[in-house]
Amino acid sequence: MGHSKNLDETALWKEYKKKADAGSERCIWVKKVYEYATNYLKDVRRNFGNYTLHDETHILNVLYAMGGLLGDQISNLTVGELELLILVASLHDVGMVYTDEEQKAQYEDTETCKRFLREHYPEFMGSAAEEWTEDMRQWYLRSLHSERVAEVLHNEAWKELISQRPRDVVPLQCIVSVCEVHGYNPSDMDGNHDLDYLNANDVSPLFCALLLRLGDLLDFDDTRAPKVLCSYVGDNEKSIEEWKKHQDSIGFVYPASPSTEALPYRAHCTHPGVEHAIRDFLDWIEVELGNCIRLQKSCRKS
Structure with a gap:
């Protein structure tokens, strides 16, 4: 089955439509x-022209990966969980x-700048x-993006839509918290x-946070790095490697029912350096899967 x-x-x-009723107020708001x-996410490219896409393609790919991991257990x-997953897939990168003005304010935040420089x-x-x-x-700027979700959802661009949230939809603070932790260290x-x-x-x-983290990472194929846009990346070596890594990746195949078997993955590597980068990325996914298995033990049995 291909991407949606x-x-x-x-x-x-x-599944959400079946359980929430497609014509319900909450269903209509979630789709809005x-x-x-x-x-809104089309503007990511204003500041991150060298990055792989963070637009509708990414949202749909994250939803696809989440659905793939859940399989017939969805x-x-x-x-509420279905609703939350759709909302955080849509909002985690805002x-x-x-x-x-927001960029200027972040660059003038001396304490945050110091922390960033001290670490990197x-x-x-x-x-x-x-x-x-x-x-x-x-x-x-990218390192701050997960902790900015609450700020963004309270700004003028989002304020009206957020204020229309139906009362039976999961609380805003819950949506924000799950979005924020996709950028946390697992610890x-x-x-x-x-x-x-x-x-x-x-x-x-x-x-839901574990599924978002995995879905975000598992969005790893050529749909996020179309060749037509790669030509605009420029001569940044790291960015070019990132784009080629995605272009050579065919992606993951999800079983109909979740299992402990290895998740099938395919790539067509055109350069040994790209293959090395892909293998490094797959190692990162392996580590994250291990972290999520450990954290899942803190979830309810259901």
Whole structure:
């Protein structure tokens, strides 16, 4: 089964429609959020022209991967969990959109800049953002994107739509928390009470967070790096390697029913350097799968 071309084709949306009723207020609002996000995320390329796509293609690919991991167990999810997964797939990258004013404010945040340089570029400690390379500035802004979700959803662009959230939809704070932790270190998720089970909504935010993290990583094929856009990446060596890595990847195949067998993956490598980069990325996915298995033990048995 190939990738979905729109939300209606995704396994998660089909199951959600069955359980929430396609004509219900909550179902209509969730779809509006998805549609607004796909348009909003087009602006990611304003600041991240060298990055693989973070638009509707990415959202659909994440939904596809989540559905693939769930397989025939998708019917065991509650309506709130299905809803939450669709919302966080749509919203987890909104923090990568910056206005000029927002960029300026982040570069003027001296404490956050210091923390970033201390961790990644100690040789630049004490330097102003104007002295950083373009790669450094992009990486700095990207490193903040998961923690900006709440801020973005309260800005003028989103305020009206968010204020229309039906009361039976999962709480906004839950949506934000699951989006935020897709950028956390796995160790920071241990004992995170923002991910505690929501009895009122019958939702496991932690389980949804694990699926988002995996779905985000497993979106690894050529649909995110079309050749027509690769030509605009420029001569940035790291970006070119990233694009070629995606272009040579055919992607994952998901079994009809979840199992402990190895997840089938295919690629057609055109260069040994690209193959090396792909193998490194697959190692990262393997580590993340292990982390998620460990954290899943903190979820409810269901």
